[in-house]
Amino acid sequence: MSDHPPFTREHYREAAETIRRWTRHRPQIGIILGSGLNSLADEVEAANRLAYTDIPHFPPTGVAGHVGQMVLGQLAGRDVLIMQGRAHAYEGISLQHATLPVRVMHELGIRTLIVTNAAGGLNPGWHAGDLMLITDHIGLSAMVGHNPLWGPNDDSLGPRFPALSKAYDPALRRLAVKVAAELGIELRQGVYCGLAGPAFETPAEVRFLRLSGADACGMSTVPEVMVACHMGMRVLGFSGISNVAIDNLDADEAANHEEVLAAGQTLVPRLIALLRGVLAAIPVA
Numbered sequence: 001m002s003d004h005p006p007f008t009r010e011h012y013r014e015a016a017e018t019i020r021r022w023t024r025h026r027p028q029i030g031i032i033l034g035s036g037l038n039s040l041a042d043e044v045e046a047a048n049r050l051a052y053t054d055i056p057h058f059p060p061t062g063v064a065g066h067v068g069q070m071v072l073g074q075l076a077g078r079d080v081l082i083m084q085g086r087a088h089a090y091e092g093i094s095l096q097h098a099t100l101p102v103r104v105m106h107e108l109g110i111r112t113l114i115v116t117n118a119a120g121g122l123n124p125g126w127h128a129g130d131l132m133l134i135t136d137h138i139g140l141s142a143m144v145g146h147n148p149l150w151g152p153n154d155d156s157l158g159p160r161f162p163a164l165s166k167a168y169d170p171a172l173r174r175l176a177v178k179v180a181a182e183l184g185i186e187l188r189q190g191v192y193c194g195l196a197g198p199a200f201e202t203p204a205e206v207r208f209l210r211l212s213g214a215d216a217c218g219m220s221t222v223p224e225v226m227v228a229c230h231m232g233m234r235v236l237g238f239s240g241i242s243n244v245a246i247d248n249l250d251a252d253e254a255a256n257h258e259e260v261l262a263a264g265q266t267l268v269p270r271l272i273a274l275l276r277g278v279l280a281a282i283p284v285a
């Protein structure tokens with residue numbers, strides 16, 4: 001964990017001001033791209049690109065498969081802000097720092113957040129390359145205290161005790177299911193379990209997670225969703241199942257980051273089609 005003093009609204013405003021000065025785009029929808037899903041940002045028209053290292057207070061990302069730049073422009077006729085890669089707490093920063101980009105999006109006027117990630121499949125019927133709509137999450141590491149909302153609460157941003165009973169907006173989920181059906185894209189639905197990483201799970205942990213009711217697990221997303229919900233943003237989430245989590249000690253394979261990135265490549269065309277369809281139909285406030 002970094003020992004940076006708590007970030008405040010002043011930090012978020014400073015970052016937002018830098019972004020506003022540098023682009024004429026005024027996005028209403030933010031999208032965060034997970035491991036191996038970077039090429040989705042190549043679809044953006046009239047794109048302005050800004051490295052995270054050029055935005056005050058932004059967390060850098062050093063993980064392979066995460067470019068570390070913001071892309072603003074048009075996708076499916078909507079003004080969007082795309083985060084091409086995200087920072088993770090396991091890189092050695094606080095969760096408050098890792099989720100700062102979501103605070104900055106809110107400061108920019110964005111009220112709809114679409115999160116994507118690469119995830120290990122826990123549901124026994126699923127395969128690498130499957131696409132999952134996140135219906136709900138288990139914030140396992142947040143439940144035991146690794147939580148981005150710890151620390152002083154800024155009441156101007158959201159309540160001390162936010163409700164997460166509809167963290168993934170029901171209307172947006174219905175829309176995603178409808179668009180997927182219209183496009184003939186198979187869309188699984190399930191619960192995402194958020195873990196701290198960076199180690200992959202032991203087989204015993206995989207069996208434990210499955211018993212808990214999780215369909216997929218990964219090392220991101222939950223903190224961002226908690227912060228977005230804290231500020232009343234609407235959230236839609238997709239997991240690309242990049243590998244099947246290994247649940248027995250005798251298996252020859254082992255999970256690895258390379259297979260996660262490779263599966264991303266097979267998922268991207270379907271995810272792009274789905275996101276385009278959702279964006280075109282999404283109501284913006």
Ligand code: HPA
Pocket residue numbers: 118119120121195200201217218219242243244245255260
């Ligand atoms: N476990 C945790 N995180 C992941 C996995 C996994 O199997 N695959 C992609 N991210």
